[in-house]
Amino acid sequence: xxxxxxxxxxxxxxxxxxxxxxxxxxxxxxxxxxxxxxxxxxxxxxxxxxxxxxxxxxxxxxxxxxxxxxxxxxxxxxxxxxxxxxxxxxxxxxxxxxxxxxxxxxxxxxxxxxxxxx
Amino acid sequence: xxxxxxxxxxxxxxxxxxxxxxxxxxxxxxxxxxxxxxxxxxxxxxxxxxxxxxxxxxxxxxxxxxxxxxxxxxxxxxxxxxxxxxxxxxxxxxxxxxxxxxxxxxxxxxxxxxxxxx
DNA sequence: GCCGCAATTAACCAACTGGTTAAATACAAA
DNA sequence: TTTGTATTTAACCAGTTGGTTAATTGCGGC
Numbered sequence: 001x002x003x004x005x006x007x008x009x010x011x012x013x014x015x016x017x018x019x020x021x022x023x024x025x026x027x028x029x030x031x032x033x034x035x036x037x038x039x040x041x042x043x044x045x046x047x048x049x050x051x052x053x054x055x056x057x058x059x060x061x062x063x064x065x066x067x068x069x070x071x072x073x074x075x076x077x078x079x080x081x082x083x084x085x086x087x088x089x090x091x092x093x094x095x096x097x098x099x100x101x102x103x104x105x106x107x108x109x110x111x112x113x114x115x116x117x118x
Numbered sequence: 119x120x121x122x123x124x125x126x127x128x129x130x131x132x133x134x135x136x137x138x139x140x141x142x143x144x145x146x147x148x149x150x151x152x153x154x155x156x157x158x159x160x161x162x163x164x165x166x167x168x169x170x171x172x173x174x175x176x177x178x179x180x181x182x183x184x185x186x187x188x189x190x191x192x193x194x195x196x197x198x199x200x201x202x203x204x205x206x207x208x209x210x211x212x213x214x215x216x217x218x219x220x221x222x223x224x225x226x227x228x229x230x231x232x233x234x235x236x
Numbered sequence: 237g238c239c240g241c242a243a244t245t246a247a248c249c250a251a252c253t254g255g256t257t258a259a260a261t262a263c264a265a266a
Numbered sequence: 267t268t269t270g271t272a273t274t275t276a277a278c279c280a281g282t283t284g285g286t287t288a289a290t291t292g293c294g295g296c
Contacts (some may be wrong), residue, residue, distance in 0.1 A: 004134070011132035014125050015254085019201075026205060032273060045255055047274060052253095066263045066272045074208035081202045083137075087144060088199075090192035133284085150243060163285055165244060170283090184242045184293045 005057070006083055009076045012056035017041070018049050025059065025072040032068055123175070124201055127194045130174035135159070136167050143177065143190040150186055 012018055021035055036046040050070060053059040057076040062069045130136055139153055154164040168188060171177045175194045180187045 006137070007132050007134055010128050013202075014129035014132055016122070016125055017254090019124070022205075026208065033271095041254095042256065043273070044257085044275080048254070051274090068273065072205070072208060074205050074211075077202050077205045078209040081199055081206075084131075084195050084199045084202075087140075087190070087192050087195045090144065090190060091196040093192075135284090151241095159284095160286065161243070162245080162287085166284070169244090186243065 005076070006079060008056040009058065009080050012052050012058055013080070015049065015052075017046075018053055021046075021049060021053065021070075022058065022072060025070060029062075029069040029071045032070070035070065123194070124197060126174040127176065127198050130170050130176055131198070133167065133170075135164075136171055139164075139167060139171065139188075140176065140190060143188060147180075147187040147189045150188070153188065 017039060020038075024030060024035060024038075032043065032046060032050065035050070036043055039046065050059065050061070053070075054061060057073055059070045060073050062071070131140075135157060138156075142148060142153060142156075150161065150164060150168065153168070154161050157164065168177065168179070171188075172179060175191055177188045178191050180189070
C-alpha cells in the first residue's frame with residue numbers, strides 16, 4: 001500500500017464530522033440523507049465528506065434506486081493501526097517509566113527528597 | 119482528551135514528511151538539522167512540521183545550548199490507536215467473510231456453482 | 237563585543253479544505 | 267411526461283497548509 005494512501009486515510013480521519021460518520025456507519029449501511037441528519041450542515045457538504053472518505057477507501061457506496069447507501073470499509077483502518085503499531089513499545093515504555101517514577105516518588109516519601117524540578 | 123486533540127493527531131500524521139520524522143525519532147532524540155538532513159526541503163519548512171508535531175503532542179523539545187533536541191511522545195499515538203481500535207471487529211469480520219468466501223469457493227469447485235454476481 | 241552556527245519568525249505565495257447557494261442529474265411513481 | 271425525492275456538481279469564498287526567501291534570535295567560543 002502506497003505511503004500516499006496512508007496519508008489519505010489519516011487526513012480523512014482528521015475531520016471530526018468524518019469520524020462521526022464512520023461511527024454511525026459502524027452499526028450498518030446508511031443513505032446520504034440519513035448520515036446528514038444529525039449535522040448542522042448542508043447536504044453538499046456531507047456529500048464532499050463522503051467523497052473524501054470514499055477516496056481514502058474508508059467507505060464504499062452501493063446503489064439502490066435513487067439512494068447511494070454507504071458502508072464502512074475497515075481495511076484501511078487496519079493499515080493505519082498497523083502503522084501506528086510500530087510505536088507501541090514507545091508508549092508502553094513511557095507507561096513503564098511513569099511506573100518507575102511513581103515508585104521513586106513513593107520511596108522518597110519515606111526519606112527526605114532531593115530537588116528534581118524542570 | 120478533547121475530540122479536537124484527536125483531529126490534531128490525525129492531521130499531523132497525514133503528512134508523509136511528518137511521519138518520516140517520527141520514524142527517525144523512534145530511534146532516539148534528534149536535533150532539527152539532523153532531522154532536516156534527509157529531506158529536500160529548507161530548514162524553516164522542517165521547523166513548521168516540528169511545530170505541528172509539537173502542537174499535536176507527538177513530540178516534545180528540549181534545550182541543549184543552541185540545539186533543540188526533539189523526542190517522540192507516544193501517548194497521543196495510543197489515543198489514536200484506541201480510537202481506531204473500536205473498528206477492529208469490522209476488519210476482523212471482513213477477513214472472516216473473505217475466509218467464508220474462499221471456503222465457499224472451494225466447495226463450489228467440487229459442485230457446479232450458481233451465479234453470485236452483484 | 238563580535239563571529240558563527242542552530243533554529244525560529246516574518247512575509248509571501250499557490251494549492252487545498254470545508255463550507256455555502258444554486259443548478260443539474262438520476263430515478264420512481266403518478 | 268410531469269413531478270418529487272435523493273444526490274451530486276458547479277461556482278464561489280474564507281481560512282488553512284506546505285512550501286519559499288530573507289531577516290532575526292539564541293547561544294557558545296574567541
